[in-house]
Amino acid sequence: MSLVIVGTVAFDAIETPFGKTDKIVGGAATFAGLSASYLYDNVKLVSVIGEDFGDNIDMLTHKGIDVEGVEVIPGGKSFFWSGKYHNDMNSRDTLITELNVLADFDPKVPISYQDCEFLLLGNLTPQVQQSTLDRLEKTPKLVVLDTMNFWMDVALDDLKSVLKKVDVLTINDAEARQLAGEYSLVKAAKIIQDMGPKYLIIKKGEHGALLFGDGQVFSAPALPLADVFDPTGAGDTFAGGFIGYLAKVKSVNFNNMKNAVIYGSALASFCVEKFGTERLQNLTQEDISLRLKQFIALSKFEISE
């Protein structure tokens, strides 16, 4: 049994009010893979990189992540994204997007990945998400899809098509409103669930996350942080932690999903503390355990009637 993650493995250059980086390692599958690797030990990536990525791939293999499905294009250049965050950290401008090897990405699913029971379709073109799913011979036990407004703008039909095959969708509140064409998140959740996903997670950044499914709602807090250093990858980290926890406990039900949302939130809270993947590379199980205790203290109350 394994957890397969498809998404970008790439370079980012990031500017925030706290500073600026040169090209550093980023990409949805990188963040999600690192995050999941702390909770589950059989994580496999599907992606594409250029020859320029070089030794950087070791960051993933050192964490025990299988990269057999990460195709290296000889002479190719890796996907590169550069962005600048505004002072409120909630909005950003894209400065550069170089698709490079991502432009012709045709996902390869190695035979050794056919034991996949948990599949994360990371933020990427819906066509590639669909192809990855199609190339698995057996329908996974749980398919989670993460996406963003960009794909709703340019590839809505493809996105709606793959959504039919998905168990859990993770998007932010503005995206949920856009996808459903409805302002009320409660009503938007119903509309989106009718598109395919039984479960919907609405990520609200500093305001936490909502999980809808099985006729229930769960509201997860976000840890109030003194400084958000760099939000890049927080959503991918959340998705990786979410599915990593479910792969670990193996049983998919609403109570486990609630815990999975808390694990995803806890890992995302580390991600934003430093630039890029820096904080995610060096976590200990004790760090994670302490952070979970903070989440429990943050939201626990006892009312007896």
Place this chain on the structure above:
Amino acid sequence: MSLVIVGTVAFDAIETPFGKTDKIVGGAATFAGLSASYLYDNVKLVSVIGEDFGDNIDMLTHKGIDVEGVEVIPGGKSFFWSGKYHNDMNSRDTLITELNVLADFDPKVPISYQDCEFLLLGNLTPQVQQSTLDRLEKTPKLVVLDTMNFWMDVALDDLKSVLKKVDVLTINDAEARQLAGEYSLVKAAKIIQDMGPKYLIIKKGEHGALLFGDGQVFSAPALPLADVFDPTGAGDTFAGGFIGYLAKVKSVNFNNMKNAVIYGSALASFCVEKFGTERLQNLTQEDISLRLKQFIALSKFEISE
């Protein structure tokens, strides 16, 4: 022992995407008083109304609320506010503000109110909040102050002066940022606590509320609602429920404050379901008990390490 609430008792005319009202009863003390009356049975109001308020005061006395401190100005007209909410319900335009009898409001604190142990300085000019506090012979066990950005704009010095005497401040996230001059809410909380209030509650509307104090943080969820019919008075209702719960349990500590935030949130979630005070007038203890169970289900998770 009693709970005293100072604030406006007034008329509102409201327009939302769901409809429009003529002049209906509103005002911070009205909402807060109704809300508190469901939790505590010795609620006393300080306010001022015009002769035009007439029988409307019965809405409060029928709930057992003491209105001896609500001065009626013969021939005077009650405070009137009219506003129109935008489609997202998070922003509104003020159409009319007629101060009327509020312009010369000099709060009267009857002798029978001198048993006050819990004091809510509802949203109102900081000078009137200060005067009410000054006219109590004994410092109350707990002073809660609710305010808004308007008073930060026009009466910041007065506000800062009364804040020194306050135990709990309730404001929204934008107001916390404005008052502290700091974007990070964690840092803003520290700055505001240094101004006087040991405890700070940051109200985030559909995103819930944060409670800071005793070196701890608590994040309360908001109930996801299919429709927010009219948000007018939700903050006042929250503050009334918060202090009403503490007056009921009498003991002020962080755990009780967490529960108080949940009670305040539960009562506010009713407030927004109908126009004005309509929903708050006809709640049963069973309604409240069921709503609290929803809040528990909404935020409870069990992670065992």
